[in-house]
Amino acid sequence: xxxxxxxxxxxxxxxxxxxxxxxxxxxxxxxxxxxxxxxxxxxxxxxxxxxxxxxxxxxxxxxxxxxxxxxxxxxxxxxxxxxxxxxxxxxxxxxxxxxxxxxxxxxxxxxxxxxxxxxxxxxxxxxxxxxxxxxxxxxxxxxxxxxxxxxxxxxxxxxxxxxxxxxxxxxxxxxxxxxxxxxx
Numbered sequence: 001x002x003x004x005x006x007x008x009x010x011x012x013x014x015x016x017x018x019x020x021x022x023x024x025x026x027x028x029x030x031x032x033x034x035x036x037x038x039x040x041x042x043x044x045x046x047x048x049x050x051x052x053x054x055x056x057x058x059x060x061x062x063x064x065x066x067x068x069x070x071x072x073x074x075x076x077x078x079x080x081x082x083x084x085x086x087x088x089x090x091x092x093x094x095x096x097x098x099x100x101x102x103x104x105x106x107x108x109x110x111x112x113x114x115x116x117x118x119x120x121x122x123x124x125x126x127x128x129x130x131x132x133x134x135x136x137x138x139x140x141x142x143x144x145x146x147x148x149x150x151x152x153x154x155x156x157x158x159x160x161x162x163x164x165x166x167x168x169x170x171x172x173x174x175x176x177x178x179x180x181x182x183x184x
Contacts, residue, residue, distance in 0.1 A: 008156055010149040013168040017138050018048030020173055021091050021120045024136075026056040028118055028180045030089035034062040036076050036101065038093040045122065045138070049091045062087060066097050073100020074108075081109045088117055095121035095128045095137055102133060102178065119178040134177030141169050 025033065033053045035046045050061035064079060066072040076097060080087055081104070092098035098121030105111040105119075113119060121128055124139035148167055156164065173179075 008152045008164045009166045010145060010152055011168060012140060012145070012171050014043060014045040014171075015048035016168075017122075017171040017173075018045035018050075018091070019052045020171075021045075021138065022049045022052035022056065024120070024173060024175075024179060025089040025091075025118055026053065026058070028089075028114075030118055031058045032085060032087045033058050033089040033091070034064065034080055034087035036073065036090060036092040036097050037063060037065045038068045038097065040065050043093060046091065046093060053089070058089075059085075066092075068094050068096055070096045070100040070103075073097030073102075074104045075100075077101045077104025077108065081105065081111070086111075086117075090117065090119045092119070092121045095123045095125040095135060098122075098135055098137070098178075099127060099133050102135065113178050114180045118180060120173065124174050128174075129176070136173060136175045136177075136179040138171050139174050140171055144169050 035050060037046060053061055064076050066076040073096065090101060098119055102113060102119055105113055105117055111117050121135050121137040124137040127133055128135040128137040148169065152165060152167065
């Protein structure tokens with residue numbers, strides 16, 4: 001994220017989030033990763049995930065552009081579980097397609113999650129925590145983003161001559177029933 005010349009920037013450390021998801025999956029012994037992109041833009045967290053998985057000895061990451069919806073995740077499952085070698089690790093750019101993929105894996109293909117397949121979404125939305133889903137997901141620090149952005153804006157207004165700061169905030173992974181590391 002480049003931003004506007006001279007403007008302050010407060011955002012998440014997306015590459016670190018992707019690396020953290022890859023480290024979790026590598027610790028589980030996953031070696032056949034796939035990524036569900038919401039758009040054709042390969043976001044920094046997804047790129048970092050793929051690079052870290054491959055550096056850790058995994059097969060090359062499979063990339064699917066699926067969109068943002070639950071139904072798109074189901075279609076991605078149909079593709080991933082019927083064409084080529086089945087992945088054992090999936091990182092999705094958003095929770096909705098991750099949940100659609102989970103349902104396809106469990107109901108259409110009889111996969112056991114997390115034994116056969118580890119899935120991590122992005123955004124930690126309310127449906128990720130629902131008992132039927134129990135999706136592990138990257139939690140965005142929304143409160144910290146807002147507080148830091150406001151504090152940065154106020155500081156810039158008070159001293160406009162200071163260089164514009166670039167602040168990157170960390171994310172954490174909320175582990176639920178779609179990843180194994182709690183048991184490792």
